[in-house]
Amino acid sequence: MSPLIPTTAEQVKLYCAQIGKDPLLTQGAGGNVSWKDGNILWIKASGTWLADADKKDIFIPVDLPHLRQEMTQKNFSVTPKVVGDSTLRPSIETMLHALMPHKVVVHLHAVEILAYLVRANPLADLPPLIGDTVKWVLVDYFKPGAELAQAVSEHIADNPSVNVIFLRNHGLVVGADSIAKVKQIIEDLILTFNSNKGKSLPKQEASFMPKEVDGYVYFQNDALHELARNIEYFNCLKTKWALYPDHIVFLGPAAYVYKSYDEFMRTRVTMNELPEVIFIYGEGVYVLPAFSKAKAEQLLCYYEILRRQQTLSQLRSLSDAQVLELIDWDAEKYRQQHKP
Ligand SMILES: [Zn+2]
Structure with missing residues (x-):
């Protein structure tokens, strides 16, 4: 040829x-x-x-x-x-x-x-x-x-x-x-x-300084912190987390959300293992330094999906049973283990 x-x-x-x-x-x-x-x-x-x-x-x-x-x-x-x-x-x-x-x-x-x-x-x-x-x-x-x-x-x-x-x-x-x-x-x-754009969000004040959280890094994408700083998005993390399979497979069955920095610090002492990503209301999104590129891309995807909704209440999340069958899934475990 x-x-x-x-x-x-x-x-x-x-x-x-x-x-x-x-x-x-x-x-x-x-x-x-x-x-x-x-x-x-x-x-x-x-x-x-x-x-x-x-x-x-x-x-x-x-x-x-x-x-x-x-x-x-x-x-x-x-x-x-x-x-x-x-x-x-x-x-x-x-x-x-x-x-x-x-x-x-x-x-x-x-x-x-x-x-x-x-x-x-x-x-x-x-x-x-x-x-x-x-x-x-x-x-x-x-x-x-x-x-x-x-x-x-x-x-x-x-x-x-x-x-x-x-x-x-x-x-x-x-x-x-x-x-x-x-x-x-x-x-x-x-x-x-x-052609049907979602709503635009108020801009984060440039002077805002998030609290530092020991062991974590502040997620390196300014817009994404809206997930933890906008009350509507923050509530979605709790009730509309499971929107599609890859999100669950890469980021887990539920989000670790905290009403405040103090609430996270109080909870932290009881944890055996730190969650890879946490959402602290009013502060932002924090990840462990080892948080992978694949997971970061999934998190950004979720934010982009929320941003395109006129009304967040119209979202349909997967049922608990559907979430369970995803995280208990051998083929997906293989895919996770073989990610670059
Ligand atoms: Zn697919």
């Missing part, structure tokens, strides 16, 4: 590296991308970052006819067969990619769109979507992996022409016959959703 014409693999990797650098599209190891080449499904490996697509091997080949055969038996929890000797594990969403009929499939937790999908009634709020180029469905929340794949497969069976799938409290999936078309659809969607 002429070196001047990039292969599908090269095009996909270039696109992944681009979107991987945009925190409003991809956060840490979140999101996954695939393409189909004959009997092979190339899928992102679990725990790898899309941002690394142009520097590392983040894609692994798996046996596509095997997955399709299992699908006909409604077996969505099958372990994909890796072709070759890669030691990486295919994404937990491999089945979701395999069941989409499109050559290229992209799954993202895009903030502009997720900001709608975490609402109690996202359909009522969805902006008018782009004409006939997009055939979309809205799928309720299911645990990522087999349960989600099964739900999506049922929607596709009912609507075979669907190319955009909105996943409540999770993200979106886009399929097309080329990466250029997927890219165009995602850009059009972002523009459409982005």
